[in-house]
Amino acid sequence: MEEEQTIKAQVLSLLRLESNAMAKWTFGGTLMGILTYFVTVSIKLPEYTFTGLDLGITVIPITGGINLGLVVITIVAALCGPLAGFLVAFFGSLGANILYTQQIVALGGVNFAFGMLGFIVGIPRYRKGDGFADGKTIAKLLLFTLLAYLLMTVLYLISLLMLASQSFEGTLLYNFAPSFTVTLFSLFLFAPVFVRISEVIITEGSKFWESKAEASSM
Amino acid sequence: MVDIILKSKLFLSLLIIAVIVSSSVILLTPVEPSTPSFGRITIPDKGTFNLNEYPYLERRVIGLWNSLRDFYSATDFSNESIHDLSILPDVLTQYFLAFTVYGMAQIVDSTPNYRSSYYKQLFDKIILMMNSTTMEQLEWIDPGYAEDHYSDLGNGFRGPTNIMWTGHYALMELLYYNTFRDPKYNDEIKWYMDDWNRTLSAEETWDNQTSKDGSGRPLGQWGTGLIPCEPYIVFVQCNSIPFYAMRMYDELHETNYQDVTLAGIDWWQTHMTDDNGIQIDGYYVDVPHETEGLPERLADNIPGPALTYGKEVPKVASYGSAWAIMFYEAFGKDSIAQSYYDDFKKMFVYYTVDDMAYTPDSYYYPSNFGLYDLIGTLFTYFCTREMEDDDLFQKIENWYYGPFPGYWDEYNYRFDTSALGDLGPFMDPILSFAYAWSHADSTLSDLMDPRSDSFYNSTPFISEESSTNGLFIYQACFDEEKEVFILTVEANEETKLTFSQFPNVQGVYTKSGEYQNWSQNGDQMELTLSKGTHSFVII
Structure with missing residues (x-):
């Protein structure tokens, strides 16, 4: 019984649901994240292909650019935990698919792959101590992003190869290669920068509102 | 706040790299010259003309035409240039040329009053290449068809x-006439119309069997109406080309060749549709003399459908289905086209991610990836x-063009x-003409409703330009009513x-007013243009 209680507490803690305040934070972040995701994925930012990396079976274009959807998922996961990260990535991408293309593919397998990205990135509690002001925390974020990226890629490939029945060559050429470097740039360069900026905005914003509230109560 | 953000060296490094990458992308991304907005022009006592209501070509389409002109050396009519097809792939060569011309006809029809050699030369060049001895060697002699035992039938x-x-060649010529009235x-063209009419209206087959359907209509020399x-x-898609051409000929010359195609259209729907509602890719009327190396598999019982490799089911092909459906739609058999299109989408279209789709060559092998899968998606x-x-x-365009970034090479x-x-290199010209075809204003259905002879013989048109270098004619259209x-x-x-x-x-x-x-x-009227983009209404 006690063990069950402990596991339950651990699960709630992992999902950032251990208190009402945390649950509000998690679901508030989820809601904000999904809405932001809908807006950002519809924005097409410029991309530029610097060169191509010839791998023999295909050429990987080295393209500079940013996938804002991936950045939003990482921000929510890093700040609000794995449940929020999963929900934003899964329902955000699924909702955007329905909203913009009226298409759910491979039984939602690709959306699930995104969801797992958000979940894994969100597992550590980054905001202890100095939060992302500490370089070690950013390094930890990059490490978990790497693990999440590898898992997402495996699930993404399984989804396209098995659920969508696409050939390996087709998947490589049409789905994987064109977005490969933009995904890397988004997850490992732009996402940590925006996570840190978001954290500062939230922290400083809270301080500002608290000081306003104190001033008005005096 | 800036101090707080920049506390960590790792963060600072990431930030600097992010700024460098972003700046490089922004600075290096060329501003793509775009199709102009057309707007309105007011003429005293004549009213206001909204140019957005008239057909136009996108800048990219004209840029792709420029690339194709260079690719085919459009101005070089030497024997060597016409008969040397080494720039083209040695498979599917004739389709390459034919479908390029079908796309070209739709492009030229989008600016119908611009009919100079800029457009005509490329038509002429490709028609000559299609009729070259090299083409005959590639498509008929090399595969061994010239040796076949029915050569005494006038093969x-x-x-x-x-x-x-013959279907493609005659349609290419007919589209040339339809486009330029030359x-x-x-x-x-007339010779081919009569020849097809003779073949399809025969009441006896090549082996002296009665060739009629249940309604007593002749099924032609091959007993199939094809x-x-x-x-x-026989293939449905290949016959959709002469069927389209015969109807276009009827529209242009007030003849009635199309009647002879009706029995065949009914016949194939009954005999060449599989259990999934998909047209079968090939039906053998007899056993060919040479069966080795045939692209289709023979069934045990002939006459009968070609079979899918490795399976005892009729062969299907996305390229053939999509090709036939679009031509049936274009020549007015809308309900047949729609019915087959609904089943086509159900069986052939595979969605990879939400905004991408492709069609494998065969739905029995959706995970194959090769030339015919790329061709199948192209026809889709x-x-x-x-x-x-x-x-x-x-969704198809997103998939097809995703890995191939487009770029401007001056005006190409x-x-x-x-x-x-x-x-x-094989896909390069295909991607060019396919995009241009698919972004023209006109469609194959539009071409089936030809303009009157008087439109060509009496309304103004641009017949010459002092230079085509950097010339983009987006709109050229005479409004007969106004x-x-x-x-x-x-x-x-x-x-x-x-x-x-x-x-x-x-x-x-x-x-901004009257142009002098x-x-x-x-x-003739001569209009001199300075460098820039201009919109005119000329009365």
Whole structure:
């Protein structure tokens, strides 16, 4: 019984649901994240292909650019935990698919792959101590992003190869290669920068509102 | 706040790299010259003309035409250039040329009053290449069809048993006539019309069997209402080309060749549709003499359908289905096209991610990836546009063009196909003409409703330009009702346009008032353009 209680507490803690305040934070972040995701994925930012990396079976274009959807998922996961990260990535991408293309593919397998990205990135509690002001925390974020990226890629490939029945060559050429470097740039360069900026905005914003509230109560 | 953000060195490094990458992308991304906005032009006592209501070509489409002109050396009519097809792949060569011309016809029809050699030369060049001895060698002699045992039936590359070449060739010539009303190929076109009519109206087959359907209509020399391509095999898609051509000929010359196609259209729906509602890719009327190396598999019982490799089911092919559906839609058999299109989407279309779709060659092998899968998706791309299925059209385009970034090489637009490796050079011109075809204003259905002879013989048209270098004619359309010429053009050097059949021009107007730099020379009018983009209404 006690063990069950402990596991339950651990699960709630992992999902950032251990208190009402945390649950509000998690679901508030989820809601904000999904809405932001809908807006950002519809924005097409410029991309530029610097060169191509010839791998023999295909050429990987080295393209500079940013996938804002991936950045939003990482921000929510890093700040609000794995449940929020999963929900934003899964329902955000699924909702955007329905909203913009009226298409759910491979039984939602690709959306699930995104969801797992958000979940894994969100597992550590980054905001202890100095939060992302500490370089070690950013390094930890990059490490978990790497693990999440590898898992997402495996699930993404399984989804396209098995659920969508696409050939390996087709998947490589049409789905994987064109977005490969933009995904890397988004997850490992732009996402940590925006996570840190978001954290500062939230922290400083809270301080500002608290000081306003104190001033008005005096 | 800045101090707080920049506390960590790792963060600072990431930030600097992010700024460098972002700045490089922003600075290096070229601003793509775009299709102009057309706007409105007001003429005193004539009213306001909204140029957005007239057909136009996108800048990219004209840039792709420029690339194709260079690719085919459009101005070189030497024997060597016509008969040397080494720039083209040695497989599917004739389809390459034929479908390029079908796309070209739709492009030229989008600016119908611009008919100079800029457009005509490329038509002429490709038609000559299609009729070259090298083509005959590649498509008829090399596969061994010239040796086949039905050669005594008048067989031959240009003969009545090779609809896959004769159909395309005659339609290319007919589209040339339809586009320019130049009759130079008309005798040859008429010969093919009569030949197809003779073949399809025969009441006895080549082996002296009665050839009629249940209603007593003749089923022609091959007992199917269709004409074969390779020895003893008929295809629905290949026959959709002469069927389309015969209807276009009827529209142009008030004849009635199309009646002879009706029995065949009914016959194949009964005999060449599989259990999934998909047209079968090939039906053998007899056993070919040479069976080795045939692209289709023979069934045990002939006559009967070609079979899928490794399975005892009829062969299906996305390219053939999509091709036939779009031509049936275009020649007015809408309900047949729609019915087969619905089943086609169900069986052939695979969605990878939400905004991408492709069609494998066979739905029995959806995970194959090769030339025929790429060709199948290409034909689906054309078909979705003809069927006005904008949603699927966009998803196919996203998939097809995703790995091949487009770019401007001065006035030529191109796609970088290096990601395809060895297949890259093969796909390069295909991607060019396919995009241009699919972004033209006209469709195959539009071409089936030809303009009147008087439109060509009496309304003004641009017959000559002093230079095509950097010339983009976006709109060139004579409004017969309002008797005005609508023109939007970009010139990158001083350029003179000559209009024929344009006597008594009263004035040339732009958005900012009357334009003076033109002159009348008998029936011709000459308009001089400075560098820039101009919109005109000429009365």
